Amino acid sequence: MNFLIVQLIGAVxxxxxxxxxxxxxxxxxxxxxxxxxxxxxxxxxFLNGISGAxxxxxxxxxxxVIFFFEKYHLKYxxxxxxxxxxxxxxxxxxxxxxxxxxxxxxxxxxxILSFLTDSENLIRIIGLISFICWLIYAIIYKSYIxxxxxxxxxxxxxxxxxxxxxxx
Numbered sequence: 330m331n332f333l334i335v336q337l338i339g340a341v342x343x344x345x346x347x348x349x350x351x352x353x354x355x356x357x358x359x360x361x362x363x364x365x366x367x368x369x370x371x372x373x374x375f376l377n378g379i380s381g382a383x384x385x386x387x388x389x390x391x392x393x394v395i396f397f398f399e400k401y402h403l404k405y406x407x408x409x410x411x412x413x414x415x416x417x418x419x420x421x422x423x424x425x426x427x428x429x430x431x432x433x434x435x436x437x438x439x440x441i442l443s444f445l446t447d448s449e450n451l452i453r454i455i456g457l458i459s460f461i462c463w464l465i466y467a468i469i470y471k472s473y474i475x476x477x478x479x480x481x482x483x484x485x486x487x488x489x490x491x492x493x494x495x496x497x
Contacts, residue, residue, distance in 0.1 A: 343479075
């Protein structure tokens with residue numbers, strides 16, 4: 330696939346996830362992140378970034394399930410969350426490429442776990458840790474579009490954390 334188209338797919342994902350953290354409602358954050366993970370999965374797949382593509386695909390599936398649990402106020406969302414974390418870990422062990430494969434794994438695990446909380450600001454803070462892990466992965470694999478956007482998202486997320494800081 331054309332290099333520029335692949336980069337554009339990644340850019341759409343990054344723009345969507347950036348905007349998601351400015352939403353005040355948890356289901357809106359989740360919905361926008363679902364779109365972003367579709368883009369990220371495609372982006373890394375076309376770049377032959379197997380670890381990144383797999384982690385994003387599993388996160389997409391996990392967030393889809395969690396989104397429906399949130400939207401329909403279903404109980405026991407911890408069960409699918411833990412199952413997806415285990416699946417993510419097992420798949421990453423089986424497809425392990427090198428030590429750098431750990432960064433997408435850490436990033437994905439904490440994002441999935443973050444949606445067990447009802448605190449939108451805590452979700453944003455955990456997202457920040459995830460973005461730092463993805464930034465390291467992007468630097469190692471020289472994904473220049475990812476490097477640029479991860480830095481932008483980190484800054485954007487910091488602003489969102491400050492803007493949406495709970496009032497005391």
